Amino acid sequence: MTINEIQEDIIEEFAGFEDWMDKYAYLIELGTDLSGLDEKYQTESNLIKGCQSKVWFNASLENGVVKLEADSDAIIVKGIAALLIRVFNNQTPEDIMNAD
Numbered sequence: 869m870t871i872n873e874i875q876e877d878i879i880e881e882f883a884g885f886e887d888w889m890d891k892y893a894y895l896i897e898l899g900t901d902l903s904g905l906d907e908k909y910q911t912e913s914n915l916i917k918g919c920q921s922k923v924w925f926n927a928s929l930e931n932g933v934v935k936l937e938a939d940s941d942a943i944i945v946k947g948i949a950a951l952l953i954r955v956f957n958n959q960t961p962e963d964i965m966n967a968d
Contacts, residue, residue: 871967874955892944899946902953905939921945925952933958 869877885891905914909926916923921942928935936957938949956964 871955871959871963875968878951878954895944895947895951897947898950899940899943899948902938902946902950905937909937910939919945923949925949929961933960934964 882891882894885894905924905926910924914924914926916925921940923940923942923945924938926937934956936953938946938953940946940949956967959967
C-alpha cells in the first residue's frame with residue numbers, strides 16, 4: 869500500500885468513532901499492541917526531543933525500505949507512534965520524503 873492509502877485507511881478508522889473517548893481508547897489499544905523497542909535502542913540519540921513523554925524511535929534501512937520501531941512511557945503517545953510506524957514502515961526513503 870502507498871503512504872496515502874494507509875493514511876486514508878487510518879482517517880476512515882477514526883471517522884468511525886463518534887465519541888472522542890472511543891478515539892482515545894483506540895489509540896491506547898494501538899499502543900498496547902505495539903511490541904516496543906529493545907532497551908539497547910532506548911538511547912539518548914533515539915529519544916525524541918521536546919516531548920513531555922519519553923519516546924524513542926529506531927530506524928534502519930533494509931533492502932531499500934525503512935524499518936521503524938518505537939516505544940514510549942506514555943500509552944497514548946505509544947499509540948501515536950504505532951500510527952507513524954503503520955504509515956512509514958516498509959516504505960522507501962524517497963516515498964517518505966515525498967509524502968504529504
